[in-house]
Amino acid sequence: MSSAVTTRPRSPAEPLLAVAGLSKRYPIATDFFGRPTAWLPAVDDVSLEIRRGETLALVGESGSGKSTLARLILRLIPATAGTIRFDGQNVLAARGKRLLAFRQQAQIIFQDPFESLDPRMKGAAIVGEGMDHLDLGKDARRQRVAELLNLVHLPADAADRFPHEFSGGQRQRLSIARALAVDPSFIVADEPVSALDVSMQSQVLNLMRELQDRLGLTYLFISHDMSVVRHVADRVAVMYLGRVVEIAPADELFTNPLHPYTQALLSAVPSLLTGRHTERIRVTGEAEPLGGEAACRFANRCFRPLEVCRRRVPPLTPIAGNPDHLVACFNPAPLDRAGVVA
């Protein structure tokens, strides 16, 4: 195992981002007067921390609420409940100048490199989008755009080209340059390589790691692909239907997954990528977004449910002997065959 990579030094100081009790629910039915009568809890009482300089991967399948959580953290959509502290500041209360300051600190990269760039803007305008408030002169601005393009390994003439002239990987590097233009310390990457071919994917992942090392960035890396997560993450949080079900350092999570959903996710990874054959855990059914409130959301698909799972919500608690490994399960158990990583 290449341990030189997995143990990067980091400061023991307070977390860069602390989320507590964060929830977002959408009305899905209303009565005659337009008052909501039923809610879809897209993000349900999520608490987690992101440490300075680390990559926290957020894993989950469609409908798990991972993208909603990312947009809540960046204040792109309003939260229903909870708190977000970024660098000690209350994000949800920020207005005006303080909100703008937060926006410069926290940036986002999107999944679809076709969707995330305005097709009618050239490279320079795209990268310079966030520079307006910097009051740079025309030359200084051009200079800064050139620096940023260089930083993401795009040639200088990318400034004069439209998005459709780039490959998928190049477009994704252009959106990274746009995010870096405001000199952020924190970047949310929402499935940044899911829409890319394998060869493009490795370019972008390499670049993201290089930038993290050079600029000391902190990443929230959202993905459904366990092998990509394995490659980038220092810690991993697994979400299922709006709740975090397990959170642990990456090595720990991949060698000792305890939540049955995490175990199912890992066992669904093709053997080409896991490097060995494990008998697949056959999880039946699919995620049903409207589970009962007072129950484990995974109970109906679980392969080792208890009676209590259908009556109470399992709290996210640290396991004995490892305060960094938290799991929300009444019946956590290592699987002898689930040590997916040898």
Next chain:
Amino acid sequence: MTAIEAIGYELPAERTPGRTWSDRLAPLWANKLAVVGGVITLFFLIVAAAGLAVMVVPGWSDLYVDQRLRQTLVWPLQDGFVLGTDNHGRSLAWRIAAGTAVSLFIGVVVTLLSMTLGMILGAVAGYAGGAVDRLISGMIDLVWGFPVILVAVIFVGLVDPGLTAVILAVSVVNWAGFARIVRAQVLSLKERAFVEAARALGVPGWKIVLRHLVPNMLGTALVMGSYYIAVTVIAEAGLSFIGLGAQPPTPSLGQMIADGRNFLYGNPWAALLPGITIALIVLGLNTLGDGLRDIFDPRLRRW
């Protein structure tokens, strides 16, 4: 980075096609109907320019106002009149040219007015949402249901019959058509990731509207504009026909049909020719609009 890896960061040596105007216009050329529409529209623009000239250049107005009492209701291609004369012996050719100028002028002015108003209100409604959206959407639904004639009657009561009344009446109804489409477009555009990225960068709302939403809607606006000019040409002709629109001596195609219908036995062309002109103008604009739609429709786009 190794040398071989560096190749990965190169852009294609050849710029991909689709940037030049000839490439952009290629779908228009490919669409034969649109070319026909464009040619017809261009023809009537030239006719309108001639019409405008005889109306504004001092001394030229004789061409279309001069009455020749000995030469009334001359059929086309007789006595040296290409399109014949009306019941006052005025040249139908020059009157149609002048009427076309008036029709297209009204069409363009009304469309510019209603497009500006409709785009602003539609964009505000779509982007702001909430109570603002409900208010503007309510106005759109209300106005959209109004018959143009009714609104025109109201305006004729307020100002006098004439082109001002026509412009106001048709604009008041037409903006709602633009606003509906623009609102729907903004609603879908603002969910696009590049708008979200701009918001995350702290770009203020009005700048997002100007920088991302408006340019991405211009294609739609252009297409709708060409349809709406046609709609307005018909509305103006209709209002002038019943006497609510252009008043003599201002020439108008609708008014010419109204005058000519009394002399159908003498010279049917006096009523038919302005009618055919309206039909051709509308046909040209609509086929041109279809071609423009093909150009701007991303599903049909090839670059």
Next chain:
Amino acid sequence: MARSFPAPVSLHQGAADAGPPLLEVRHLVTEIQSRQRRLRAVDGVSFQVRRGEILGLVGESGCGKSMTALSLMRLLPPAATIAQGEVWFDGQDLLRLSPKAMRRIRGHRMSMVFQEPMTALDPAFTIGSQITEVIHAHGTDSAAAARARAAAMLDRLGIPNAARRLDSYPHQFSGGMRQRVMLALALVMNPQLLIADEPTTALDVTIQAQILDLVADLRRELGLGVVLITHNLGVIHEIADRVAVMYAGEIVEIGSVARIFSDPKHPYTQGLLRSMPYLYERRPSLHVIAGRVPDLGIMPRACRFAARCANRIDQCTETHPELREADRDHELRCYNPTPFAR
């Protein structure tokens, strides 16, 4: 780290029989009409599929794999035409059949499933009526018999309460269930050949695993031949018997899965395998395949991969390599193959 890929799962193997091929594609050329010229999207593709065999067709976006599939079904978009080649299926050349005869084969003897099941199902009709429509188009079953047959098929594909779900509409099904319905539509007439174009790409990994298990079971039970088109090497390795790697409209390497994954010889195949992140190791950086796929309009006359190839020799930029036997059941289009090192 010298670690070889695991041998493919044995229980999936060996289902193919030794008789004459079920499908034989010979030198298929499919062209797309662009404004000025005809571009070759598929250029001289040949392969065979036997009864009970799964052939994986793998490549990155734009390599021609979907065009190949659509050519086999003769379902090409209007701008594309088959310029050359033969597609022998069941003793006849499909490319010479009348449109009417082809319609009788399509959905009956050979079927296709697509990536996005939502767009392939008509939202205005129940699942039952869509399946019985297929039955009536190809058979003379009574209404009751057709309904029973449809229910039996849904049941076989693991849809609970199949008889009752016949009256549901597509939007009432989840993504995984819709893909099962698509498979039911394709398989209800008991075809001999299934063409699956990215059937699991839009699905979550746990659902993907379910669908792949299902396809593997079906081919074993029904002796179904399958052409599985995907960009995902992990999926191919999981269930395919043979694999054809496509690059820029051509097959560059074809052979048994066991051979190609243990001893890939084409630099492109090797590059793909090296650029993937694996679950069992964390590398400081991922391999990058330099450059990009040549545009269809400016295709090099010599080797199409030469510009991106690290093993390039002079010959590679002078003449076009042919597909040649490299080993038993292993063909290769390369002048300078080198042993695979990860």
